[in-house]
Amino acid sequence: MSRAAVLAGVGAMVPPRAVDNDELSQLMDTNDQWIRSRTGIGRRHWADPGTATGDLAAVAGERALASAGSRSVDMLILATSTPNQLMPATAPEVADRLGLGSVAAFDISVACAGFVYGLATAAGAIASGIADRVLVIGADIWSTRLNPQDRTTAIIFGDGAGAALLRAGQPDEPGALAGFDLGSDGSLKDLAMVPGGGSRERSATEPVPETDQYLYMRGKEIFTHAVNRMGSSSARLLERIAWDADSVDWFAGHQANARILHTVADVLDVPRDKVLIHLDRVGNTSAASIPLALADAASAGRIAPGDRVLMTAFGGGLSWGSAALTWPRIQVPGVLSS
Structure with missing residues (x-):
């Protein structure tokens, strides 16, 4: 029987500082009711200066290792769009802080779909025999890239990190990743992007606006594409692995917007009471959002061993991806300050 990637542990964290909607209303033209009605978000957590x-990734990784009861790791994959610096990658530093030695460690940048892409990359490494145990971390600090004058983004994003340890196992055992569906559309890259900071800005012949350092999104168009892409990706995956929608116990979608999550669930005929919602307390944490939602639900006892979990994400690129597994018997620590 071929090797499969099996979930062995999960860990997550958010920074201690909680920023509720009332606090944001003191900084910009908005209010709690307006934010909740459009996003479902009540608060988000922002990292302190410094x-x-x-830093967040290392804590989440440590918790995932504790959840798995093992510190044996052959590879570390960090999904992030907000690395510590442009170069070198942040993953080797995180591996060093975790005491993992000279393991393979690298970043991937796939915006909010990064964790699902990281799972797929790890599963490939395990299936091919390159690694036996892979730590996948999704972490982002977007609060430093938000334009306080841009209500489209400033009310949505929070900071956080989530991690999963995968081990080599058998395809038919609990926790085995059942399959993936990945995709992208670079022709729509300008729907969500940070224009500045890269080689295009450095080689520009004209001065670039200071606002190019901030995240920019075309919200209404993102909503439409997110629903379409996550819905179609999830449907393809369910067909590929022969799961009926009514057999899905939990729908763990990217925590960007409650209306998006419920609409995608409706498209898939997954009941809304099976949708995991964590964004009301942490906002959109980008690559960290799915593992944060999983850790939150598992630590609270909502996800039980044997439950079928469908994950799907959508982000800038445009990029999207879906994954599925049957939940194993693991202990998951709670999410800090959530």
Whole structure:
């Protein structure tokens, strides 16, 4: 029987500082009712000055290792769009802080779909025999990239990190990743992007606006594409692995917007009471959102061993991806301050 990637542990964290909607209403033209009605978000957590993405990633990684009861790791994959610095990658620093030695460690940048892409990359490494145990971390600190004058983004994003340890196992055992569906559309890259900071800006012949350092999104168009892409990706995956929608126990979608999550669930005929919602307390944490939602639900006892879990995400690129597994018997620590 071929090797499969099996979930062995999960860990997550958010920074201690909680920023509720009332606090944001003191900074910009908005209010709690307006934010909740459009996003479902009540608060988000922002990192304190001096805290970097790698700091959050290391804590989440440590918790995932504790959840698995093992510190044996052959590879570390960090999904992030907000690395500690442009170069070198943040993953080797996180591996060093975790005491993992000279393991393979690298970043991937797939925006909010990064964790699902990281799972797929890890599963490939395990299936091919390159690694036996892979730590996948999704972490982002977007609060430093938000334009306080842009209500489209400033009310949505929070900071956080989530991690999963995968081990080599058998395809038919609990926790085995059942399959993936991945995709992208670079022709729509300008729907969500940070224009500045890269080689295009450095080689520009004209001065670039200061606002190019901030995240920019075309919200209404993102909503439409997110629903379509996550819905179609999830449907393809369910067909590929022969799961009926009514057999899905939990729908763990990217925590960007409650209306998006419920609409995608409706498209798939998955009851809304099976949709995991964590964004009301942490906002959109980008690559960290799915593992944060999983850790929150599992630590509270909502996800039980044997439950079928469908994950799907959508982000800038445009990029999207879906994954599925049957939940194993693991102990998951709670999410800090959530």
